[in-house]
């Protein structure tokens with residue numbers, strides 16, 4: 001256990017704040033562990049540091065080495081596996097690091113790493129700019145970018161990490177370094193996709209394409225027993241999809257417990273063309289609900305396609321597939337009828353587009369050649385559902 005004097009010494013060395021379990025906000029920050037017992041939901045760190053700047057991050061890393069405790073970093077807190085958990089260690093909470101500066105002329109922005117996608121999009125869209133961001137607005141830009149990053153724009157713009165032009169990194173040995181094509185280029189490669197393993201990223205600069213604020217977006221809904229027809233129709237059309245069209249299929253259960261599949265349709269181009277694709281996609285059968293309409297990119301980015309960023313019980317798995325093995329539709333249907341909670345879903349994200357033309361050697365992600373990413377979302381709202389969600393997602 002850390003001594004009070006050690007904690008006071010760290011506090012006097014930094015401009016930010018050191019929180020201990022005695023602080024009211026301590027237990028509200030970051031991961032809670034759901035292991036089937038509500039009493040076990042708690043923050044597991046010994047201290048939490050909310051740094052003021054990169055120098056505070058360096059001072060915290062040096063302190064942790066001196067007193068021999070582990071360190072974790074939390075940005076948006078959105079990792080489904082709650083990776084930003086540290087038992088009895090020091091948690092660096094970057095969530096108060098919110099500065100964003102945009103250079104609209106040269107189309108780039110530099111941001112601190114406590115920013116969420118909601119906050120980043122709001123600032124960049126004010127200048128008619130945007131890059132691929134997460135489909136859930138409360139996901140942190142750092143954790144998402146450092147692990148690659150897909151979203152509604154990946155088919156037209158590539159992965160989020162493809163937009164990273166530079167970063168500031170606090171390394172484990174206590175240095176604060178610049179990472180760019182000129183300085184430490186091998187680390188730039190690593191931060192683009194494998195970035196959680198190389199230190200604490202304190203700022204990221206992104207190149208930002210132009211994006212018109214007006215987009216077409218919404219969901220068409222079918223009963224789950226139409227999934228086979230919907231998938232076959234989608235497959236027949238998808239070879240001709242423009243890069244500006246993104247479709248995500250989310251299958252689950254509705255409020256009455258009946259199986260449904262929602263096809264999200266997002267079009268970031270000429271709205272008339274988007275409307276034509278919308279009509280083509282539903283031409284095989286009229287949907288039971290259709291919310292596709294003209295909207296703004298900000299409004300679309302403000303909705304949570306995959307549910308809330310935190311769930312009390314959560315186990316997700318993802319896999320990229322070139323093609324669907326035969327029996328996939330039946331497997332999805334039977335898995336959902338066996339799902340332990342109404343929040344368990346299966347999502348199929350259409351990849352392709354410019355992802356197929358990326359220069360793979362520029363990032364640690366490597367090639368993304370698969371047609372689809374399947375995500376098994378085992379979610380529940382009660383801690384005692386955790387094991388059920390884990391078993392279900394593992395089995396699917």
Ligand SMILES: Cc1cc2nc3c(=O)[nH]c(=O)nc-3n(C[C@H](O)[C@H](O)[C@H](O)COP(=O)(O)OP(=O)(O)OC[C@H]3O[C@@H](n4cnc5c(N)ncnc54)[C@H](O)[C@@H]3O)c2cc1C
Pocket residue numbers: 072073074075076077078079080082083084094113133134135136138139140141142143144145146147148149150151195196199200201202306307308309310
């Ligand atoms: C509901 C939901 C929807 C999602 N939707 C998408 C999506 O559409 N597209 C997509 O690509 N991903 C999506 N994700 C996955 C998400 O991008 C990753 O889980 C990401 O790691 C979350 O980042 P975070 O900062 O919010 O999470 P955190 O849990 O805070 O961090 C995740 C990991 O990144 C590390 N990290 C965070 N900040 C830093 C930093 N500054 N320096 C070094 N390491 C850091 C943490 O230590 C941890 O290991 C979604 C996740 C959820 C829960």
